[in-house]
Amino acid sequence: MEKQSITNSSWIRGSYIGRGCFGTVSKAVSKLNGRVFAVKSVDLATCLPSQSESLENEITLLRSLEPHPHIVTFLGDDVSKEGTSSFRNLHLEYLPEGDVSNVVSDETLLRRYVWCLVSALRHVHSNGIVHCDVKAKNVLVADGGGSVKLADFGSAMEMEKPAPPRGSPLWMAPEVVRREYQGPESDVWSLGCTVVEMLTGKPAWEDHGFDSLSRIGFSNESPFVPAGISELGRDFLEKCLRRDRSRRWSCDQLLEHPFLRRVHHHDSFLTTESSPRCVLDWVNSEFEGEESNTVSAMARMSKLATREGAIWESNGWIEVRSDASEELAEKLEYPVSTRAELQLNISSVSSDDSVSPSGSEESASVMTCEVSLVLLLVVENIQIYATFYIRIIVRMLYCCCCYHHQSSNNKKLRKYLSFILSLNFLFVIACDSDRSIS
Template structure:
């Protein structure tokens, strides 16, 4: 039985792909992160992709915070009627505003420091929740912070590298660093530890990225890693940031992990005290429930029937889901998905997804999804280790 339709790809990275999807029964819009399981049997690298996705599913399933992208379910789908090719899928709420990295580079959104403070407050709140559960995100950066329908509200996403907090081994055993090198803390680059303090360093690098539109460190390959891990240098603080903002950065970007402020302390910093926490329920209710929630009166044309207007308007609005370009999905851009009705996969089932859609629709009035992937360009900044 076909339950949902895969739409246009809105993100592609080392983990696999992210697509917008629509539930065929009720028109709910969500996002699906997928990895081809058959490719994992033939190549070594895709096997890591499956492992990361399973890790993300396991962690997100246990979380519930308004500041973290919402888990909706997971399954295995069969998307070619002539082969046994299958995809491992993770279903997430759809957040239509893109990510903060794009906001910084294309819209200069953080020229207004109030927006910077609001988004920073959300990120710190997400990290506080994770750290209280002994979970470290390990890959905090602009592309992994997604913007909701309310532009002052963001959520932390992409938990493929996340894990339990680690500490230095007394025998000097090194850890395997996880995350994106230009956002890594010095102790992570050195392979010593990766704990909540490491996320706080990455937060500081992300704030610099939001203000400048560029990573906190210039990418010079191994030389940059050496500077991060083994020098006394700090990233350059943006001059356009206020004195309070620079002081906040100072509390995040200290080379000694024990000297960095905790998220509890950061939330009490004067830089964030002026921020009023957003009402998470209000934000959720403003998310698009289905493709027809995307109103676009400018698409209506004179001389067309009501049915033609409805069809054309719906197609235009579905195209809007892919981003600000207004692309229209042609019929051959859709893929019908076959799923084993109650196949159990690592504790998750296709039925679980369908049930979550029905129950959430009655209580939240909204559905969204993850807004983008991790494009791999440059030497270091977008490489996941």
């Protein structure tokens, strides 16, 4: 996506929404399309050199960083002339819902937020950048409270590039306080402190000035983990807040932790369509067309009655049949004699590969199956021939009665004829039903 700068002549600065040592953040409105965005600015005439350098550093890094759904979107930069002052401006996505510095009491929501944050940090680290200032104030709520985005890259730096320690002291990792190292592992420590902050609404370490820095950098203490978090959450924090940075988990590993992995699968499940129980439940099927989802079942069924008919290809569906259904289909598909042969072949094979029957047992089993097969075939043939001859006899009686009926008006004969007709009808039904069962 090409990033386009918004010149001062095309936007209007609005009210302030943030102010700090870096400068100011204001709302702004584009004259071109009415879009509201955020402008991070420093006054070039009055700002400190560190403020100007921080903003230029953020612009450079965001311009080089590929967009990510959980990182505040970079929209451009410019220099504006406003009255007698000149401002260096960074244009960013506007997120009006604020940050996550308030207590997040729902652990399901907490997991979702942490997953977004770890995903953003993994993207930052994979691009050779360390954020250096991960804390609740720099994690902004998005999507109506459903997700969060990482913001404020003013302290960020490129990996393997010598630089003095930077960031907020109470969120710094022990190695950063000791001025030994600052890298992706340091961001993971700050991530753990941020999770504690989201749970409690206050920093993971109490602010006692130099004493706090001494505890972070040179003691064996760890941030206090609140009792309300689950065991999975407690284990996740333990992986983040290991004082030895070589033992801390990376963002790739943290995304596979059960505390976050369940959230990812659950969200994926929620974003997919629910499985239909029948054709009429499939709201995105071909029966909908350009019509709305409120089309009635009768209207959908009427489309099946057209000359073209419906397309019944699987379209990704997989047919699943249980063993019981296969056995039932086999019984309905094959005649009795074929089923007997199959049973004979199956019974001659041992069901347990580790134990094979002896020769005498095998021959006895085969003989038993052969006898059963012969008896089955005999019974079946008797049934077939009996059915055949009985139907011939009934039809002969029927013909004789018809002949005598034509030559006589005997009422008694008509009764016999009616009885034989009824007998023939019932016998045909019985034979047909017996054939369908077999």
